[in-house]
Amino acid sequence: MQNRALIGLIIAAGTCFNLNANASDIRVTYAGSMGKVMDRALGPAFADRQKGNYQGQGQGAYGMARLLASRKITADVFVSITPGPIQILKDAGLIDSAIPVASTSMVVAYSPKGKYAQQFAQAKGSDASWLKVLATPGVRFGRTDPVNDPKGQNIIFTLLLAEKYAGQPGIADKILGGYQNPAQTHLEGGLLTRLESGQVDAAAGYESEVISAHLPYVTLPDEINLSNPAMKEKWYDTASFSVKDGAGKDKVLRAQPLVYYAAVLKNAPHGAEAGNAFIHFMLSDAGQKMFRQYGYAAPKGDVICSQ
Secondary structure: OOOHHHHHHHHHHOOOOOOOOOOOOEEEEEEHHHHHHHHHHHHHHHHHHHOOOEEEEEEOHHHHHHHHHOOOOOOOEEEEEOOHHHHHHHHOOOOOEEEEEEEOOEEEEEOOOOOOHHHHHHOOOOOOHHHHHHOOOOOOEEEEOOOOOHHHHHHHHHHHHHHHHHOOOOHHHHHHOOOOOOOOEEOHHHHHHHHHHOOOOEEEEEHHHHHHOOOOEEOOOHHHHOOOHHHOOOOHHHOEEEEEOOOOOEEEEEOOOOEEEEEEOOOOOOOHHHHHHHHHHHHOHHHHHHHHHOOOEOOOOOOEEOO
């Protein structure tokens, strides 16, 4: 590893993971936004190196975490965006530790052939212009369900922070039409496909997945894009909202920096060795190069380790 921060991260992770493990077959459950880097790059490359088989399954990270926690599905490795879904598996007794493997930021992607493409192309994330375009009557905005997918939560946090940053109180609700608006929410795996096909004009996205999809987007400042852990106390911690969970109870959600964490599950069908080997590969020079090629930034934050 050439990146000193990454070297330190791996050393710290050594107390929680056996990163020298070697195994062949692997089953990885991941946040749906990671579909391309997982299924086109990391998974096949790992399988080729190990002379084994790779199986990937992706959808909203909270939803997948709940399926794993309830033992309805199994995996060797779970890769989540933000620590929230990781906590579900810790509470279920399925993992002890998780390690950052990449990071990203929130952006607003738009259709290059859409009716509002020119307005989005001219908008700046550093002022209120992008908010005004999103709030334009007739703009079809797509996002994911905040109950089941962190990205669905993160775009709400971004808009709430943008109100403060741009001095535009009330514009988040004008854009969203309510936190759980069924007219805007779509499944994680198909949101950018809807954007590409013109079913929506703009969509909430992570910079990594939007770059992977070769779509244009509006870049947002660190104060609101959730990419910078250094902004957590001053900015991110000021954003929160409530949604109804599956039982109809109010649940308060709070913003977290956009870091991807990987964890080996205790009921891994191919054993802990396979999971450790895959995490080792993601942190290797080759794995990090693939992340960069698909628009991901380097890992940020600390290892989550309860041992």
